[in-house]
Amino acid sequence: MPAKLIEGKPIAAQVRAEVARGVQAFLASTGRQPGLATVLVGDDPGSAVYVGAKQRACAEVGMAAFDKRLPANTPFTQLAELLEELNGDDAVSGVLLQLPVPDHLDGPTLTGMIDVAKDVDGLTPANAGLLALGRPGLRPCTPSGVIELLASIGIEGDRIEGAEAVVVGRSNLFGKPMAQLLLEANATVTICHSRTRDLPGVCARADILIAAVGRPRILTREFVKPGAVVIDVGVNRLTPEEAGTKSGLVGDVDFAAVAEVASAITPVPGGVGPMTIAMLLRNTLMAARRQAGIEDD
8 A cells, every 4th residue: 555645735834824823922912023033144046045935934924034144255253243133132033044154154153152042943052952851942943844744644642652763864953853852752763874784674673764864765665664654854956867757856765665665755845845944933933932921832
């Protein structure tokens, strides 16, 4: 039986609608909008597209958007001053530094300068530490979106507790926080990487298999236990001829082969991707509420 398709767009739309209602309630309660500031350094086309999408998403849910763009040769001190200014601006609920930054800048250090209460990407050392300790904080958007997708097909609570989850990829941006969120839900978690011995065998133990390595279609049918839930976070661009699709976009999972054995699977594109901005909006609203002293729902 073919795997159930886990589509991100309708789930993301539900999250956005929930955020829009929350924004209206916040405005009625405080007399102001939550606000998201995005900071883009340089003219990388991909980053510009992502930032533009975030700005449009803010407008759609009624948030204020602050679009800060700086030239690629901006010095570290100038960017640090801008981040400090945004940290102190009461109209700004969340601050997001679009990564990667140009090579002469230190992305992790600059990200760490963002006020922990406004770190809506969940990437500061402070929020990473809160996640590791299981304490409340702002969680990274893409891993949070994966948890939301799992919940959409009933994989939450008791069904995550005790399940064997394998995360392929150990980046600070996704792999490590994804593993922490699964641990927080009481899964038994293994993180795999380039040095993992018998990678197919380790992956094939997973009830929940999450791929985020950035290598096209590296996870084939032999990596997947029959009935596993497979979440593909990878986005790789091939030629349309190589990909067999008009967009040329493929994931880290060999979708056609794996869909024959998995119980559920996300497509690329259209799976995890739409969730990232939706969770960013949710984080911004959460940050605004906490800064205003409003208890979380």
